[in-house]
Amino acid sequence: MKSIADLEKIRQKTLSAVNLRRESEGTRIVVGMATCGIAAGARPVMNAFIDEIGKRNMLNVVVAQTGCIGMCRYEPIVEVTLPGQEKVTYVHVKPEMVARIVSEHVVNGNPVVEYTIGAAEK
Amino acid sequence: MDLFRSTILVCGGTGCTSSGSPKLYERFAQLLAEKGLDKEVKLVKTGCFGLCAAGPVVIVYPEGAFYSGIKVEDVDEIVEEHLVKGRIVTKLLYKGSTHEGTTEIKPLDEIGFYEKQKRVALRNCGVIDPENIDEYIAFDGYKALAKVLTEMTREEVVDCISKSGLRGRGGAGFPTGTKWKFAMGSTGKKYVCCNADEGDPGAFMDRSVLEGDPHAVLEAMAIAGYAIGSDQGYIYVRAEYPIAVKRLEIAISQAREYGLLGKNIFGTDFSFDIDIRLGAGAFVCGEETALMHSIEGGRGEPRVRPPFPAVKGLFGKPTILNNVETYANICQIILKGADWFASMGTERSKGTKVFALGGKIVNSGLVEVPMGTTLREIIYDIGGGCPNGKKFKAVQTGGPSGGCLPASMLDTPIDYDNLIAAGSMMGSGGMIVMDEDNCMVDIARFFLDFTVSESCGKCTPCRIGTRRMLEILNRICEGNGEDGDIERLENLAANISKSALCALGQTAPNPVLSTLKHFRHEYEAHIYEKRCPAGVCHKLLNFEIDPAKCKGCTLCARNCPVGAISGKVREAHVIDAKKCIKCGACMEKCKFGAISKK
Numbered sequence: 189m190k191s192i193a194d195l196e197k198i199r200q201k202t203l204s205a206v207n208l209r210r211e212s213e214g215t216r217i218v219v220g221m222a223t224c225g226i227a228a229g230a231r232p233v234m235n236a237f238i239d240e241i242g243k244r245n246m247l248n249v250v251v252a253q254t255g256c257i258g259m260c261r262y263e264p265i266v267e268v269t270l271p272g273q274e275k276v277t278y279v280h281v282k283p284e285m286v287a288r289i290v291s292e293h294v295v296n297g298n299p300v301v302e303y304t305i306g307a308a309e310k
Numbered sequence: 311m312d313l314f315r316s317t318i319l320v321c322g323g324t325g326c327t328s329s330g331s332p333k334l335y336e337r338f339a340q341l342l343a344e345k346g347l348d349k350e351v352k353l354v355k356t357g358c359f360g361l362c363a364a365g366p367v368v369i370v371y372p373e374g375a376f377y378s379g380i381k382v383e384d385v386d387e388i389v390e391e392h393l394v395k396g397r398i399v400t401k402l403l404y405k406g407s408t409h410e411g412t413t414e415i416k417p418l419d420e421i422g423f424y425e426k427q428k429r430v431a432l433r434n435c436g437v438i439d440p441e442n443i444d445e446y447i448a449f450d451g452y453k454a455l456a457k458v459l460t461e462m463t464r465e466e467v468v469d470c471i472s473k474s475g476l477r478g479r480g481g482a483g484f485p486t487g488t489k490w491k492f493a494m495g496s497t498g499k500k501y502v503c504c505n506a507d508e509g510d511p512g513a514f515m516d517r518s519v520l521e522g523d524p525h526a527v528l529e530a531m532a533i534a535g536y537a538i539g540s541d542q543g544y545i546y547v548r549a550e551y552p553i554a555v556k557r558l559e560i561a562i563s564q565a566r567e568y569g570l571l572g573k574n575i576f577g578t579d580f581s582f583d584i585d586i587r588l589g590a591g592a593f594v595c596g597e598e599t600a601l602m603h604s605i606e607g608g609r610g611e612p613r614v615r616p617p618f619p620a621v622k623g624l625f626g627k628p629t630i631l632n633n634v635e636t637y638a639n640i641c642q643i644i645l646k647g648a649d650w651f652a653s654m655g656t657e658r659s660k661g662t663k664v665f666a667l668g669g670k671i672v673n674s675g676l677v678e679v680p681m682g683t684t685l686r687e688i689i690y691d692i693g694g695g696c697p698n699g700k701k702f703k704a705v706q707t708g709g710p711s712g713g714c715l716p717a718s719m720l721d722t723p724i725d726y727d728n729l730i731a732a733g734s735m736m737g738s739g740g741m742i743v744m745d746e747d748n749c750m751v752d753i754a755r756f757f758l759d760f761t762v763s764e765s766c767g768k769c770t771p772c773r774i775g776t777r778r779m780l781e782i783l784n785r786i787c788e789g790n791g792e793d794g795d796i797e798r799l800e801n802l803a804a805n806i807s808k809s810a811l812c813a814l815g816q817t818a819p820n821p822v823l824s825t826l827k828h829f830r831h832e833y834e835a836h837i838y839e840k841r842c843p844a845g846v847c848h849k850l851l852n853f854e855i856d857p858a859k860c861k862g863c864t865l866c867a868r869n870c871p872v873g874a875i876s877g878k879v880r881e882a883h884v885i886d887a888k889k890c891i892k893c894g895a896c897m898e899k900c901k902f903g904a905i906s907k908k
Contacts, residue, residue: 189569190577192456195447198568202448205352208317208371209437221396234315238350242313251315252372253396 200245207247213271214248215294217241220265222256228263229282236286237266241294249294262305268293277305314352316393319369321436323358323521324514324553325675330382331355331366337385342393351393354445357522359436361423362675364404369436374415378404423673426692428654430662431479431515431638432678435522440557443564446525452570454641455529458536459578462644467537468494471640473648475660479515480505480596480633481708481737482813483659483726489630492620493538496628500540502531502582503624503631505601506547506554509593510709511760513740515664516634518676520547520554523638524561528571528584530640535582538630543584546601550591558586593710593764597812598623598631600766611768612812633738635664655681659725669706669742670696679724686720689743700745704828708737710757710764711817713824714750733824735817749846750829751836755783757821761814772815775806779822787847791837796826841908848892851907855896857882859904866896866905 189195219225219234230253237251259265262279268289269275276299278289285303293299301307320326320335335355342348359367364378368388375398377388384402391397400413407421408414418424429435438445446452458467472487493500504527508516520527531543547555562584565571573581587605594600595610602624604610623629639661643651652660659681665688668674672694679688685705689695696702704714713734715722722728726736744753758780767773779802782795803819810816826833835843842850855866855875862880867873874890877883885896885905897905 192460192576195452195456195576198444198447199450199453202444204313206317206438206445206448208314208352209319221394223395226394235350238313238315250372251313253315255395255397 203247204242204245208250214250215246215271216267216269217249217251217294218254218267218269219251220255220257220263220267221253224256224260225263225265228260230264232283233264233266233281233286236283237290240286240290244290244295246294259305262308265305268299270294270297273297278303279305279308315350315372317352317354317371318393319354319356319371319436321357321359321365321367322355322440322553323362323435323518324551325358325362326365326367327553329365333382334366334368334380334385337382338389341385341389345389345394347389347393354439355441356437357435357440358432358518358676360427360432360518360676360678361404361673363673364675367404367436369418370398373398374418375399376404376407376415376418376421377402423675423677423692423694426683426687427678428662428680429678430642430651430654431519431635431664432522432676433642434526435518435676438523440522440524441560443525443561443568443570446523450645451525451641452529454644455532455536455570456576458533458644459576459580464494464537464539467533467644470648471537471643474643474651475648475655475658476636476639476643476651477659477726478633479635479639479663479738481711481735483736486632486636489620489632490534490537492618493540493628493630496621499542499625499627500538501624501627501629502534502538502540502543503602503605503629504531504543504545504547504634504637505596505598505631506545506551506634507589507596507601508548508551508634508738509596509764510711510738510740511757512666512668512742513709513738514666515676515739517551517554519634519638519664520551521557524554524557525565526641527558527634527637528561528565530637531584532571532575532582533640533644534630534632534637536580538628541581541583543582544587544605544624545584546587546589546595546605548591549588555586555588562586592766593760594766594812594814597814600812601631602629611766612814614811635739656723656725656728658727663724663736663739665739665741667693667741667743670700670745670748671743672697681725682723684721684723685715688724688741689720693743696743696745700747702743703746703748704744704750704753706734706742706744706753706757706821707740708735708820709740710761711735711813711820712737712740713820714744714753714828715824716828733827734820747844747846749787749842749844750825750832751783751787751842752844752846754822754825755780755787758783758818761818765814765818769809769811769815771806771809772811772818775802775810776815776818778802779806779819783822786833786836787842788849789836789840789847791833793837795837796830796833800826845907848894851892852887853885853890853892853894853897853905853907855883855885856904856906859902861902861904863901865899865901869895869899871895
């Protein structure tokens with residue numbers, strides 16, 4: 189290491205690994221991972237979110253899991269909460285939908301309406 | 311970039327290691343691999359979380375679930391429920407870590423034990439993996455060194471430390487900035503030393519810093535090296551701290567690999583390296599001149615000061631020697647500024663202090679609080695008070711050099727000067743709590759016994775004087791105390807304090823003096839009434855059998871080594887006080903609680 193820039197590089201590279209331990213007020217992506225969710229394919233969905241967030245190096249986003257919220261027929265369910273905004277619930281999420289949710293909603297703040305529970309119930 | 315959805319922190323401090331955390335770590339690693347979770351869940355072994363009494367401790371993020379007292383069997387449940395299904399295992403959570411009546415998890419700093427704490431020296435302990443330099447860097451590690459080397463002059467660094475008001479955390483409380491300034495003024499080869507020879511019974515602050523955040527010490531030593539103009543550091547650490555030594559070795563080799571120790575750090579002309587020297591376990595080697603003799607390969611004996619180490623220290627060269635915890639504060643002061651540090655604490659004692667809570671206390675462990683916090687807050691609000699509803703009697707601070715403070719002084723705000731005024735001292739930060747079952751004469755005897763065996767023998771007052779004091783204390787505890795013993799103790803104490811060569815001898819009488827000051831009646835009861843009010847000193851006790859409770863089972867009589875108990879089967883037994891040697895075997899064996907000591 190010859191410069192402070194090198195130090196900063198290591199810091200940035202490692203931040204992602206320690207990010208969960210830091211206090212963060214950022215975006216939360218919560219994947220339903222109870223038996224129903226897992227059976228419906230929540231794990232590949234969650235991994236797709238982790239990959240996508242990792243690729244974009246978004247340190248203020250936490251991908252977490254939760255239990256069953258009682259709407260098993262809609263699993264896999266993913267809730268996305270941006271700071272200061274209402275929670276948006278996506279249902280029947282598939283891995284191929286993840287990239288769009290991240291780019292349109294998480295990055296640009298426009299929920300993908302057609303994937304949400306509101307659209308599914310119509 | 312590797313991203314994880316969850317992080318499991320397993321405490322790898324000494325306390326949790328002895329209560330079984332390495333097995334938990336292995337089991338987690340095995341189960342995560344079996345279930346294919348190892349790519350999405352990160353497993354980290356950290357330093358001490360502080361709550362050693364509730365160990366082994368495991369924290370799972372992002373929820374911040376604080377699991378305590380975890381057994382290997384519990385790991386399976388945590389993995390299956392929490393990590394696979396996303397359901398927190400509420401029954402394994404630390405009591406008080408959720409909002410009352412709910413399963414909603416409180417942030418760590420709202421849990422009773424942590425609420426009043428302010429972690430500066432311990433900021434990374436229990437948060438980062440101490441064996442991974444990248445994690446330290448991610449938490450702003452080596453940023454202070456970079457700042458110092460590229461933006462600050464040597465004078466500015468010393469000035470910043472002076473302004474912060476930081477005082478030595480090893481016990482004496484000498485202003486760190488002043489010490490650095492002395493050394494900065496001299497020329498030629500100089501050394502930076504770290505005192506990690508933590509020897510006070512019951513103290514484990516430095517151990518936890520070294521185990522949980524070794525790079526913080528290395529970085530601070532390099533900063534000190536830049537400030538005073540030294541290129542070589544030594545860490546003198548006890549060989550009895552194997553985990554700390556191992557993590558220091560790993561940290562030093564990682565720092566060298568990254569070029570954060572060695573030649574031309576950050577491309578500047580500043581070079582600095584650090585070596586470890588192991589102490590062989592002599593208490594006196596925590597004294598600065600003895601420590602340096604020991605590093606040089608000589609016998610660990612102190613010498614007369616002056617010359618002070620800042621003028622003539624290691625290998626006869628100007629040297630600064632600071633304690634581990636002092637160093638642990640340095641980087642934060644550089645990064646956040648002297649004013650930030652000086653905003654915490656009291657007028658003459660700034661910042662925070664780490665205390666090792668032990669003895670008769672519910673939450674034994676490690677706590678860090680701002681200076682000026684009262685003893686009551688530490689012992690009751692953080693420590694949870696004495697267990698089993700026993701009454702608090704005294705708290706011992708400062709180890710063998712400190713003193714015992716009674717309940718009436720619980721509201722004393724802790725700082726260097728208040729503790730000295732109260733007849734004790736800050737010391738390195740050991741805090742041993744005593745309840746009504748502790749005999750204060752016996753406590754004084756315990757500490758003096760420690761100093762007598764740890765006296766290096768170089769000067770007469772310490773070698774012979776402390777031994778004479780111990781003989782008097784032994785006599786008092788055995789019921790042979792004489793009129794005039796208290797005065798003899800006081801006289802000896804005053805002379806030893808004045809004439810001993812180093813701090814070990816000068817402060818050795820403190821436990822006796824402080825107990826004499828606050829608990830003189832206990833000494834008098836031992837000497838004049840031949841009784842021990844707390845029921846500790848066996849020779850002064852009388853064992854009696856309550857005829858109403860005795861069933862005549864003969865168990866006590868059969869176990870009495872001197873045949874002092876007599877009685878017929880199914881009839882109440884009696885103890886012959888003349889024959890009784892007060893060993894307590896009968897009381898231990900009695901199944902009916904019929905035997906009492908008075």
